Amino acid sequence: MNDLSNMIKVAVVGGEGIGPEVTTQSQRVLNWFAAKRGVPMTLREAQYGIIPYLATGKVLPEDTVEAMEQADAILWGATGGPETKEVPAAARKAGSLLSMRSKYDLYANLRPIVADPALAESAPLKARILKDVDFVIIRELTSGIYFGEPRGIETLADGQRRGFNTEQYTTNQIRRVARAAFELARTRKGRVCSVDKANVLETSVLWREEVIALHATEFSDVELSHLYVDNAAMQIVREPSQFDVMVTGNIFGDILSDCAAMASGSLGMLPSASLGPVDKFGRRKALYEPVHGSAPDIAGKSIANPLGSILSVAMMLRMTLNRPDDANLLEKAVHAALANGARTADIAEPGAKKLSTVEMGDAVLNALEKVAGKEREHA
Numbered sequence: 203m204n205d206l207s208n209m210i211k212v213a214v215v216g217g218e219g220i221g222p223e224v225t226t227q228s229q230r231v232l233n234w235f236a237a238k239r240g241v242p243m244t245l246r247e248a249q250y251g252i253i254p255y256l257a258t259g260k261v262l263p264e265d266t267v268e269a270m271e272q273a274d275a276i277l278w279g280a281t282g283g284p285e286t287k288e289v290p291a292a293a294r295k296a297g298s299l300l301s302m303r304s305k306y307d308l309y310a311n312l313r314p315i316v317a318d319p320a321l322a323e324s325a326p327l328k329a330r331i332l333k334d335v336d337f338v339i340i341r342e343l344t345s346g347i348y349f350g351e352p353r354g355i356e357t358l359a360d361g362q363r364r365g366f367n368t369e370q371y372t373t374n375q376i377r378r379v380a381r382a383a384f385e386l387a388r389t390r391k392g393r394v395c396s397v398d399k400a401n402v403l404e405t406s407v408l409w410r411e412e413v414i415a416l417h418a419t420e421f422s423d424v425e426l427s428h429l430y431v432d433n434a435a436m437q438i439v440r441e442p443s444q445f446d447v448m449v450t451g452n453i454f455g456d457i458l459s460d461c462a463a464m465a466s467g468s469l470g471m472l473p474s475a476s477l478g479p480v481d482k483f484g485r486r487k488a489l490y491e492p493v494h495g496s497a498p499d500i501a502g503k504s505i506a507n508p509l510g511s512i513l514s515v516a517m518m519l520r521m522t523l524n525r526p527d528d529a530n531l532l533e534k535a536v537h538a539a540l541a542n543g544a545r546t547a548d549i550a551e552p553g554a555k556k557l558s559t560v561e562m563g564d565a566v567l568n569a570l571e572k573v574a575g576k577e578r579e580h581a
C-alpha cells in the first residue's frame with residue numbers, strides 16, 4: 203500500500219472546447235498506471251472556464267485554485283472558444299492560462315516534436331523529410347511580448363487608434379531557460395540551437411549574448427548554434443531532423459511550435475510540459491497540456507485526437523512522477539496503437555477507418571496491456 207504522504211498530487215482540469223474530451227482519455231491512462239503499475243498519485247478533478255463561470259462568476263473558482271495550488275502536476279485540457287465571449291474580459295483575464303503560467307512561474311515550456319513513421323501517409327510533409335525527426339522546442343513562457351509593459355490600445359490626437367506591446371527579456375530570464383535547454387541537451391544528442399531575431403531586435407541581441415556567455419562558462423561540452431527566427435521556420439519544414447533542442451523566447455516559440463507540429467504529422471499529436479523553478483524541497487510545479495488548444499469547431503463531437511493529452515501524461519510520468527520506464531512504456535503503446543492503424547480524423551490517411559476520441563483511448567489502453575505483457579515475458 204502507498205503511504206498517502208508519498209503520493210504525488212495531480213490536478214486534472216479539462217477546461218473548455220475539446221479539453222474535457224481529450225483529458226478524460228488521458229485520465230483513463232493515468233488511472234491505468236496507478237492501478238496496474240502502482241504509480242503513487244492522487245487525482246483531483248476540477249473545473250475551469252465557461253461552466254464554472256456561469257455557476258460562480260469565476261472561470262477559475264476557488265476549488266480549482268486550491269486543487270492547482272496543492273498539486274505537484276496539473277493535467278490541463280484547453281481554454282478558449284466562441285462561448286467565452288460571454289465572459290467579461292476582466293473575469294477571463296483573472297483566470298487565464300497566461301495568468302497561471304505567470305503565477306506559478308512556469309518559465310520552461312517543453313514541446314517535443316517526434317514524427318511517428320506510421321503517420322507518414324497522412325502527414326503534410328514528405329516521408330523523407332520526416333525521417334528521424336526527434337527534437338524538443340523549449341519556449342520561454344513567462345516573459346517576452348506576452349507580458350511586457352507598457353501595452354494597450356490608445357487613441358491618437360488625429361482620431362486613429364494605436365496598439366502597442368513591449369518585447370522584453372532580462373539576463374536572468376534568458377539564462378534560466380537557456381540553462382534548461384543545455385541541461386536537456388546533455389541528456390539527448392548534446393546540441394542546442396538558440397533562435398532569435400538579433401539582426402533587428404535589442405532583446406534578441408541580449409538573448410544571444412547571454413546564451414553565448416552561459417554556454418562558454420558552464421556548457422561548453424554542448425554544441426551551440428544560432429538561427430534567426432525566419433530562417434528557423436524554414437529549416438523546421440526543410441530539414442527538421444537537424445535539430446535536437448531548440449530554445450527561444452515566448453512569441454517565437456508559440457509560432458515555431460505550431461509550425462513544428464507539421465513535422466510530427468498533426469497538431470493533435472503534440473504534448474507539452476511547462477516547468478517552474480525547483481523549490482527548496484526539490485519540488486517543481488509542472489503543468490502538462492496538449493498543444494492543440496480548444497478546437498471549438500469540433501468540440502463535443504468526440505472526434506478530437508486525445509494523443510497530445512495522452513503523450514502529455516508520458517511527459518508527466520517522466521518529469522514529475524519520476525517513472526522513466528512507465529513514460530517509455532506509454533510512448534511505446536501510443537506508437538503501437540498507431541502502427542496498428544488507430545487513427546482519429548486528423549491523422550487518418552484517405553480511406554482509413556476513423557476512430558472516435560474514446561476509441562482512440564481504448565486503442566492506447568489495449569496497446570498498454572499488450573506492451574506491458576510483452577515486457578513481463580522478457581523480464
Ligand code: IPM
Binds near residue numbers: 282300495
Ligand atoms: C499555446 C497557445 C497559447 C499561447 C494561447 C492559447 C494563449 O497558443 O500555448 O501555444 O499563445 O501561448
Ligand code: MG
Binds near residue numbers: 456457460
Ligand atoms: Mg500556440
